[in-house]
Amino acid sequence: MGYNISVLECPNCAATDIRPGQSFCHWCRSALIISDFSSIYSMSNDAYSEYADKLTNNKDSYIKNGMQGDYENSLGMAYLRLGNTSLAVSSFKKAAQLGIQNPETYFYMGIAMLNKQRPFLSSKNNVSEVIECIETAINIEKKGIYYFTAAFVEYDFYELKHLRPPEPIDNYLSCAKRFGVTQKDIKMVFDMINYTVPNELLTRMNKI
Numbered sequence: 552m553g554y555n556i557s558v559l560e561c562p563n564c565a566a567t568d569i570r571p572g573q574s575f576c577h578w579c580r581s582a583l584i585i586s587d588f589s590s591i592y593s594m595s596n597d598a599y600s601e602y603a604d605k606l607t608n609n610k611d612s613y614i615k616n617g618m619q620g621d622y623e624n625s626l627g628m629a630y631l632r633l634g635n636t637s638l639a640v641s642s643f644k645k646a647a648q649l650g651i652q653n654p655e656t657y658f659y660m661g662i663a664m665l666n667k668q669r670p671f672l673s674s675k676n677n678v679s680e681v682i683e684c685i686e687t688a689i690n691i692e693k694k695g696i697y698y699f700t701a702a703f704v705e706y707d708f709y710e711l712k713h714l715r716p717p718e719p720i721d722n723y724l725s726c727a728k729r730f731g732v733t734q735k736d737i738k739m740v741f742d743m744i745n746y747t748v749p750n751e752l753l754t755r756m757n758k759i
């Protein structure tokens with residue numbers, strides 16, 4: 552008799568004395584789960600490309616510990632960093648289906664859906680889905696970068712095409728300013744969509 556107690560194994564050093572809820576291995580300090588994108592964005596190229604492999608090799612360990620949502624989310628972040636946007640979207644969708652309540656999951660699902668290009672080049676349906684993802688993230692947690700990105704998506708797709716945006720762009724910009732969007736946040740998001748932030752949008756936000 553007795554229970555088969557499963558332990559989470561560190562994907563990097565294979566330590567097995569990891570407690571559920573730990574985000575970092577207390578031995579090698581490597582990430583066990585990625586809950587915000589900036590932590591994988593700041594890793595070196597070698598580190599994040601290895602991370603996805605290590606993670607997938609340890610999938611069973613995450614599942615046994617009831618951490619499948621965190622697993623899929625971490626994998627989505629790693630895929631996005633690697634530039635594999637379709638795999639990123641499918642991992643983020645699985646994390647969402649598993650009920651993860653992390654705003655980053657939804658925000659970066661939207662970023663991945665842009666498929667490394669500006670919204671201007673995307674279809675209207677896709678852009679609507681991207682905005683929906685960002686709105687879901689905002690409903691969980693209000694962050695300046697979420698609002699700023701929503702403003703940019705609407706500006707680039709609707710305003711530049713002389714279409715009426717679903718939400719007034721200046722509302723998003725005013726919230727972006729209020730919730731303290733930073734240049735660092737903006738750079739990270741625009742790196743992922745391979746585009747340069749329009750100065751006109753920054754000027755407009757500063758004037759609000």
Ligand SMILES: [Zn+2]
Pocket residue numbers: 561562563564565566576577578579580581
């Ligand atoms: Zn470790």
